[in-house]
Amino acid sequence: MFRHKKKLGQNFLVNSEIINKIVELGNINQKTNIVEIGPGAGNLTLALLKKNPKKIHSIEFDKDLKNNLENIKKNYGNFSYEISDALKVDESKIFNEKIIIYGNLPYNISVPLLIKWISTKIWPPYYDKLILMFQKEVAEKIIAQNNSKKYGRISILCATRLNVKFNFNVNKENFFPQPKINSSVLTFTPKKVSLLNNQELSILSQLTAKIFNNKRKMIGKSLKKIFTDNELIELNFEKIAKLRPENLDNSIYYKMVKLINKRQNKIN
Numbered sequence: 001m002f003r004h005k006k007k008l009g010q011n012f013l014v015n016s017e018i019i020n021k022i023v024e025l026g027n028i029n030q031k032t033n034i035v036e037i038g039p040g041a042g043n044l045t046l047a048l049l050k051k052n053p054k055k056i057h058s059i060e061f062d063k064d065l066k067n068n069l070e071n072i073k074k075n076y077g078n079f080s081y082e083i084s085d086a087l088k089v090d091e092s093k094i095f096n097e098k099i100i101i102y103g104n105l106p107y108n109i110s111v112p113l114l115i116k117w118i119s120t121k122i123w124p125p126y127y128d129k130l131i132l133m134f135q136k137e138v139a140e141k142i143i144a145q146n147n148s149k150k151y152g153r154i155s156i157l158c159a160t161r162l163n164v165k166f167n168f169n170v171n172k173e174n175f176f177p178q179p180k181i182n183s184s185v186l187t188f189t190p191k192k193v194s195l196l197n198n199q200e201l202s203i204l205s206q207l208t209a210k211i212f213n214n215k216r217k218m219i220g221k222s223l224k225k226i227f228t229d230n231e232l233i234e235l236n237f238e239k240i241a242k243l244r245p246e247n248l249d250n251s252i253y254y255k256m257v258k259l260i261n262k263r264q265n266k267i268n
Contacts (some may be wrong), residue, residue: 011106013039013133015174023047025131025167025187026100030054033095035127037086037103037113040065042072044104049076057094059086061106087112092126099126104133107179111138111154118161119201122178123194130162130188136169139184146249151216153208160195160204162188195254203264204257215245231259 013019022044026032028051028156039045039058048056049072058081060069069081082089087109105113110132117130134142143164144150158164169184196204211222220241223232236257240248 002156011175011177013043013143013170013174014041014176015170016043016047018170018174019047021168022102022131022133022185023051025185026051026102026129028100030055032059033097033099035059035091035094035099035101037101038106039069040104042068044102045072048102049079052078054078055080055095057081057091059084059091061085061205087116089221092120092122098128101127101130102131102241103131107135107138110134110235114142114154115157115205117188118157119198119205121198123161124190124192127190132188133170133183133185136182136184139166140173142186147247149246151246153211156208156250156253157201157205158188160201160254161191163191164188188236196257200254200257202260203260204253207256207260208253212243218242219245219248227256227259228263231263234259 022129026034026048028034028048030052032053034050036048036056036058038047039060040062045056045058055078056076057220058069058079060066060081060083063083066083073079073081091099101111101117109209114130114132117125117127120126138154141150141152141154142158143166144152144155159200163188167185167187170185172179172182175183194201207226210226211219214222218241222238223235223237223241227235227237235252240252
């Protein structure tokens with residue numbers, strides 16, 4: 001028997017009906033390879049195994065859950081696991097074939113994990129689909145469009161490489177222990193072509209971090225600190241200077257990135 005650890009953001013999904021709904025999103029068959037992040041009590045793991053996938057590899061941070069995972073391994077020859085930090089694991093090396101990543105993600109690392117998967121060096125990536133559960137408020141930020149107060153850095157980063165679909169909300173009453181907030185399940189499928197290369201994606205990450213640090217202020221002052229006078233002209237500065245960061249659509253941020261990248265390449 002194990003106890004949940006609040007500091008690790010552990011809240012275990014216990015409603016079997018919802019677990020099965022999440023499983024069905026993967027269209028699993030005998031050729032499917034799955035990487036599961038944070039198996040926890042193993043409820044989702046066992047439901048996935050009932051679909052008889054080719055293999056499942058689970059990554060769990062909490063070493064106190066090892067005995068639980070070991071018991072699953074004894075009963076299923078297509079199951080393996082490791083006790084590791086998912087932020088440091090290279091999932092592309094686990095299987096030689098495309099994978100589906102499932103995760104009832106610990107809330108404290110959900111966004112860093114998503115950014116890690118967005119930022120994979122080779123595109124299209126090693127995964128066919130991400131099926132992930134987030135804190136509802138975080139999910140709303142991921143799927144937000146411009147002119148929404150929830151639109152921001154993670155919305156823009158996701159849109160460069162992933163198609164995102166909202167599936168359903170999960171009430172907090174379906175977890176043990178019960179968290180203070182509700183959750184949402186999202187699925188992500190890679191775009192065939194990335195809108196930005198790796199260097200540009202890194203620039204976008206840094207740029208949006210700076211700009212959205214002052215998201216309630218007009219964007220003009222921030223842009224003047226980042227861009228040259230000629231670059232501001234290319235950005236139609238006069239038209240956007242009095243807007244807030246949330247009012248600019250993705251294409252404008254991508255144009256900013258291209259300008260910065262062009263300048264940096266000239267210097268180098």
